[in-house]
Amino acid sequence: MSERAARFDRLYSGDIDPWGFRSSTYERDKYRATLHALPRPHYAVAIEAGCSIGELTRLLSWRCDRVIGLDLSAVALDEARRRNADRPNIAFREGELPGAWPDESAVDLLVLSEVLYFLAPDEIRDLTQRVATNWSPGGDCVLVNYLGPTGEGLQGGEAAELFITSMKALAGIRQEVRITKSRYRLDVLTRDPSLSMMRQGNGP
Incomplete structure (x- = not known):
């Protein structure tokens, strides 16, 4: 177990809902x-990175045929599975980004909410490489990042810009929407369906 995973296990062991996801x-x-x-009312396959105790995962499951929730904390995932036992279209997997990014095909929705700023810059660049390999043409990618102090090496805005810049070097983006609220920013990227292959020899 990495120090990062151990840190989050300790956090959730002390409080199963440390950020008040439910309240x-x-x-x-x-x-x-x-x-x-x-952008779309329904999706075939979604991956939610950093799913925590599965609150957003549950909401996404009503809009998707399948949702894969990924988190590095076994403690959080135990609670997520308990909370979502009645949702058979959700699968939870334990693993640490970027290496644990699921090897799924035809993923048309990616959700990375409040997770990027926990990664180092090189890890974000590695993650975009992995994401681009199974992000379907015409699919959507949603990033949500807190705009206050994160206490991490990267702030939310920095993490979002790094991910977007790296992704643009790998995959054609048809549309980019940014919504800024008082405490967070929300970015939506849509992959250009005319570019079905990852750009070759043009890394971030």
Whole structure:
């Protein structure tokens, strides 16, 4: 187990909902904004990175045929599975980004909410390489990042810009929408369906 994974296991062991995902007005408003920003009413396969205890995962499951929730904390995932036992279209997987990015085909929705700024710059660049390999043409990618102090090496805005810049070097982007709220920013990228292959020899 990495130090990062151990850190989050300790956090969730002390409080299974440390950010108030179930009770915070900020979190509920952010969930509504995220769902409202989705360009399409329904998706085939979604990957949610940093799914935590599965609150947003549950909401996404009503808009998707399948949702894969990924998190590095076994403690959080135990709670996510318990909370979503009645949603058979959700699968939770334990793993640490970027290496644990799921090897799935035809993923038409990617959700990375409040997770990028926990990564180092090189890890974000590696992650975009992995994401671009299974992000379907015409699919959407949603980033949500807190705009206050993160206490991490990267701030939310920096992490978002690095991910977007790296992704643009790998995959054609047809549309880019940025929504800025008082405490967070929400970015929606849509992959150009006319570019079905990842750009070759043009890394970030």
